Amino acid sequence: MKTVNLSYSPADENLDCNPEPCVMALGFFDGIHRGHRKIIETAGKIAREKNLKLAVMTFSPHPSQVIPGNKKIVNYLTPLPAKEKLFRDLGVEILYIVNFNKDFSRLSHDGFTKLFLEGLKCRHAVAGFDFQFGFKGLGNMEWLTSAGKNKFAVTTVTKLTERDIKISSTHIRHLLDSGKVDSIPAFLGRQYETSGIIVKKAFKGAKGKCRLVSIEAAEECYLPADGYYLTEINDGKRLYKGICNTSGGNVLEILLFEFARFEAEEVTVKWLEKQTGSYSEQVKQDLHDYKAKREATRVI
Template identity: 40%
Template sequence: MEVIKLTFPLNIDKAVLPPLSMALGYFDGVHRGHQKVILEAKEQAVQKGLHSAVMTFDPHPSVVLGKNQKHVQYITPLPAKIKIIEDLGIDYLFVVHFTTEFANLLPQEFIDQYVIDLNVKHVVAGFDFSYGRMGKGTMESLPFHSREKFTFSVVEKFTSGDEKVSSTRIRKYIRDGKTVQLPELLGRFYQTEGIVVHGDKRGRTIGFPTANVDTIDEYIVPPLGVYAVKIKIGESWYEGVCNVGYKPTFNKEALKVSVEVHIFDFKEDIYGQQVTVEWHQYLRKEQKFTGIDELVSQIERDKQNAIEYFNKRLC
């Protein structure tokens, strides 16, 4: 997949691009509803003899247009989004740098410059996609703005449990710790990435060494508590149990939330490595213990509960 970063004014000549079938959207999470839009664009490309493409935007429009929100946490920060879209077999990904100038384009200007001028011959978007200044362009106005230069498909609402699958719904599930329910919406378990850093190394002194994962701050981290997780190190996946919290038994003054994974049957040195944590089952809330013995007993129970969870998944 070729990733092309676009700016305003447009910085690419359509003469260098093949005819495209393009999916339009922000696509945070690239959830099952998004995948339906993207795969429709891919299918139309096959049917019409075009190349497949996706257009997304960075940063999130609320960072640029919102008065109070200067930092947004994502389900899939841009590098993760690129990986998932590439895995869907798309030929081109256009990442538009979202600015106030770009946001002020009239709907017709957006279509002329960022669709027609990119040699797009077919457009696919969800029923609620909007474009142009103040979102005045809609899928109902698209036939007019197309100037008959391209055809288009509208993908209807995708639901799960009689409710629309949306990035907003998924963010709420993550923040509520409903991690085990996310595959129904995402089509996969929720994942975050980070670097393994040195911690206080107390875990190894009580028989439960942990990988202290400094999670990239663009990700939404599930709430405080203990989770059954998988962790990807290099190209291999391992099972483990993860504590999200402030380590109250040891540290009364910790300010930053820590993500610490005790990896089952693993003894390698992975400091400095980038890892992926895959969030499965919420096990219990974070709690403070009266002493080390009580803490060790609870961690052992957490470990057994996580092992039981993963064993059930294999059945």
């Protein structure tokens, strides 16, 4: 996947990045949830049919950090590195990352269309029904369909719901704020994950193994509400289950169910379920259940 970083200023008449004819999926795509995947998969199908490159355009930082009067979103379901990996896994060939600065926020919807769609050789634009763009969000999918005639085609992806609830990044954040991580896969399409770096190991065994590990997540990660969660750590080689305490800010303390020898310092934490009861009682019970399950499945 080729990644192209773009920044706009009023003096720009074109974007000097050697664009290739493409089908462009548009959106901020925080989380890359089921609704986002539907947009990207729709664009991918069109790209294959038209023998064009599959491109995605996203923005950084979140527009709310630049546009006055909006609630600022500074923590992300998928920070940019995680988002890039998911795009790559979805078969995206070109990723355009637009710097959402003050100049860009003042660009008209017509100016955006000419510079960032026509200028990037977009032959077919794909976005969700509620996608808005340009100064004050005056551009929408209905306007884009009309403006694109004889220049590029437009496909609008309709709303996707789960249990009569619109699948959205906002709803997933609400579930995280409520600690309902076990409800997230129905909307996200997978279990929620957070990447981080191991900064401390304790309870080391004779062979350098540990039972307690502290993992520092990036400050921009959106973490579940304070509490204790059943989690699974992936170091690229093995999976380790444990109970995570989220009351330490972006430093996650996880008591593992068994001794672990991590093969890498960068790991992924998968959030499975919020735990009830006191920390010590819950860890004791979960450890007992885990050992019992392991013994029951052991081959004799």
